[in-house]
Amino acid sequence: MKSYHANEKGYYGEFGGAFIPEMLYPNCEELRQNYIRIMEEPSFKKEFDQLLKDYVGRPTPLYFAKRLSKKYGTKIYLKREDLCHTGAHKVNNTIGQILMAKKLGKNRIIAETGAGQHGVATATVCALMGIDCVVYMGEIDIARQAPNVARMKMLGAEVRPALSGSRTLKDATNEAIRDWINNPVDTHYIIGSVVGPHPYPDMVARFQSVISEEIKWQLKEKEGRENPDYVVACVGGGSNAAGAYYHYLNTPEVGIIAVEAAGKGVNSGESAATSALGKVGIIHGSKTLLMQTQDGQITEPYSISAGLDYPGVGPMHAHLFKSGRGEFISITDDEAMTAGLEISQLEGIIPAIETSHAFAIFNHKKFKEDDVIVINLSGRGDKDLQTYIDYFKL
Amino acid sequence: MMEDKKLLSIYFTAGYPALDDTVKIIQDLEKNGVDMIEIGLPFSDPLADGPTIQKSSTAALKNGMTTEILFEQLKDIRKSVSIPLIIMGYFNPMLQYGVEAFCKKCQEIGIDGLIIPDLPVDVYHEEYQAIFEKYGLINVFLITPRLRKNVFGLSIAFRTDSSIWSVRPVLPGLNSVLVMSNKTIFNALLHFRSRTLKLLASVSVIPKRSIKPPRAPKVLLSVRPLLNI
Numbered sequence: 266m267k268s269y270h271a272n273e274k275g276y277y278g279e280f281g282g283a284f285i286p287e288m289l290y291p292n293c294e295e296l297r298q299n300y301i302r303i304m305e306e307p308s309f310k311k312e313f314d315q316l317l318k319d320y321v322g323r324p325t326p327l328y329f330a331k332r333l334s335k336k337y338g339t340k341i342y343l344k345r346e347d348l349c350h351t352g353a354h355k356v357n358n359t360i361g362q363i364l365m366a367k368k369l370g371k372n373r374i375i376a377e378t379g380a381g382q383h384g385v386a387t388a389t390v391c392a393l394m395g396i397d398c399v400v401y402m403g404e405i406d407i408a409r410q411a412p413n414v415a416r417m418k419m420l421g422a423e424v425r426p427a428l429s430g431s432r433t434l435k436d437a438t439n440e441a442i443r444d445w446i447n448n449p450v451d452t453h454y455i456i457g458s459v460v461g462p463h464p465y466p467d468m469v470a471r472f473q474s475v476i477s478e479e480i481k482w483q484l485k486e487k488e489g490r491e492n493p494d495y496v497v498a499c500v501g502g503g504s505n506a507a508g509a510y511y512h513y514l515n516t517p518e519v520g521i522i523a524v525e526a527a528g529k530g531v532n533s534g535e536s537a538a539t540s541a542l543g544k545v546g547i548i549h550g551s552k553t554l555l556m557q558t559q560d561g562q563i564t565e566p567y568s569i570s571a572g573l574d575y576p577g578v579g580p581m582h583a584h585l586f587k588s589g590r591g592e593f594i595s596i597t598d599d600e601a602m603t604a605g606l607e608i609s610q611l612e613g614i615i616p617a618i619e620t621s622h623a624f625a626i627f628n629h630k631k632f633k634e635d636d637v638i639v640i641n642l643s644g645r646g647d648k649d650l651q652t653y654i655d656y657f658k659l
Numbered sequence: 660m661m662e663d664k665k666l667l668s669i670y671f672t673a674g675y676p677a678l679d680d681t682v683k684i685i686q687d688l689e690k691n692g693v694d695m696i697e698i699g700l701p702f703s704d705p706l707a708d709g710p711t712i713q714k715s716s717t718a719a720l721k722n723g724m725t726t727e728i729l730f731e732q733l734k735d736i737r738k739s740v741s742i743p744l745i746i747m748g749y750f751n752p753m754l755q756y757g758v759e760a761f762c763k764k765c766q767e768i769g770i771d772g773l774i775i776p777d778l779p780v781d782v783y784h785e786e787y788q789a790i791f792e793k794y795g796l797i798n799v800f801l802i803t804p805r806l807r808k809n810v811f812g813l814s815i816a817f818r819t820d821s822s823i824w825s826v827r828p829v830l831p832g833l834n835s836v837l838v839m840s841n842k843t844i845f846n847a848l849l850h851f852r853s854r855t856l857k858l859l860a861s862v863s864v865i866p867k868r869s870i871k872p873p874r875a876p877k878v879l880l881s882v883r884p885l886l887n888i
């Protein structure tokens with residue numbers, strides 16, 4: 266059977282691998298040799314599950330969205346990752362990785378963040394474990410995302426501005442990687458999505474796979490079947506999507522829909538729709554689809570949602586796209602904002618703008634009346650209130 | 660024959676400070692006694708480099724530097740420069756140019772080798788070594804304080820018939836290593852382990868292919884701001 270999971274070298278089809286400088290090799294190798302073994306240790310599993318339950322608040326509900334379903338004439342369920350502690354799915358991964366770091370004997374954590382969601386989720390677990398935390402964040406994002414910067418500081422993390430390049434997420438990632446090169450022994454780098462060199466994409470996907478694991482039994486309870494007709498998720502780097510698809514990847518009867526940010530329009534020059542605009546290339550140690558100039562320089566993406574504003578996409582998603590296993594839809598800023606307002610007023614849930622993109626697919630794709638669709642509601646909109654306020658002049 | 664003379668290798672970013680400075684910088688470096696030059700092909704995200712090279716690269720790209728332009732600038736470089744020239748760059752621009760086309764162009768120009776920090780040894784071995792060899796290019800790997808043991812094992816396995824920098828007395832069979840590092844890593848290397856120390860102390864670089872004896876470096880220690888530690 267065709268597998269859409271990573272092979273032992275970290276490749277999803279032609280994508281993935283570890284294109285890293287020799288200086289990083291020992292770090293990645295240490296992780297690669299240990300991550301699966303550690304994740305399968307009963308003591309690790311027990312602590313991970315316990316924290317997800319008591320601290321994060323899992324399982325998150327699978328909620329039948331009655332009014333939304335009625336409006337679009339199909340059956341829509343929402344997987345409520347927005348109800349996780351810290352407000353998004355990101356914390357599933359940071360809980361897993363902080364436990365991994367402890368098992369590996371690390372006493373310092375670094376992370377990159379764009380909008381600050383992953384930074385907050387990392388600062389949170391570091392506070393929980395009493396471990397030093399440095400979060401790299403582009404200077405421009407620090408100015409744009411002041412509340413999350415304050416949250417990280419309040420949680421005891423040091424926020425270091427990335428001053429190089431375009432001073433956004435990709436530069437914060439470069440800085441975090443440089444830090445790791447310089448502190449290879451005591452430091453663990455908690456990457457925030459299914460990106461980066463092997464084994465990160467696979468490790469992060471496994472930590473996020475709790476999402477589809479829960480969807481399976483929850484849907485069984487509600488619909489009498491484990492498999493929906495479609496799973497829908499927004500894709501920045503692709504971690505919430507990887508988690509929502511994970512247990513369905515090799516089940517062809519479950520349709521996979523990936524929603525990317527088209528920004529001001531796929532062909533506007535201000536977009537983050539990597540599948541439409543990207544070419545095969547190397548970013549942050551991974552061979553994947555990425556937005557770049559003809560000359561191979563990585564370009565700056567644009568999206569109204571900082572969490573989707575990444576010039577690449579995880580190698581799993583590049584493979585889902587290239588192989589045709591996944592259907593990719595790009596949604597503009599305007600469509601996403603409208604959908605965010607709609608879901609707020611239909612279901613009483615204000616989503617993160619990243620997630621709003623996933624809610625905008627109904628004007629692009631028609632579903633059958635008895636289709637069962639699960640949308641991964643990756644995060645709540647609190648962090649985006651100012652953007653909503655400015656956009657709708659609330 | 661293997662005299663233990665230390666050689667100086669200098670890195671600079673092509674296209675910086677001004678787009679057309681490349682040739683003049685190379686000529687001036689040679690005139691001033693530099694033994695080898697690393698010509699930096701700028702990349703938007705040079706993650707194995709520190710802030711200095713990030714800055715010069717960003718500026719060079721702003722100045723309009725591209726792979727095509729660099730090759731154009733270097734077209735006649737061998738008419739005036741005879742010391743070894745290495746292009747140092749990241750893998751993505753090379754991939755987009757086409758690895759084979761890139762190597763072919765390097766050979767036409769008279770480039771001796773490449774340093775591509777994010778092209779790992781195993782991938783090189785499996786996918787690209789044959790191309791590099793076809794065009795007589797050496798591929799230079801980085802050695803770090805936390806050197807992985809099997810780099811040498813791997814090296815022995817696949818570099819014996821292809822290489823450039825020879826370290827014969829130290830590790831039989833291994834004949835291609837270039838040590839490059841900044842001062843801190845260099846010092847760490849010295850203290851790292853006796854094997855490495857021995858390696859460094861007796862690095863004798865013997866040219867095999869494109870570098871002709873008159874401009875063959877004997878001992879090569881490339882010092883560049885790899886990282887700001």
Ligand SMILES: Cc1ncc(COP(=O)(O)O)c(C=O)c1O
Nearest residue numbers: 458501502503504505572643644
């Ligand atoms: C709520 C939410 N959804 C989605 C994303 C995008 O990340 P990923 O594609 O890794 O899920 C983010 C990133 O910050 C986020 O905060």
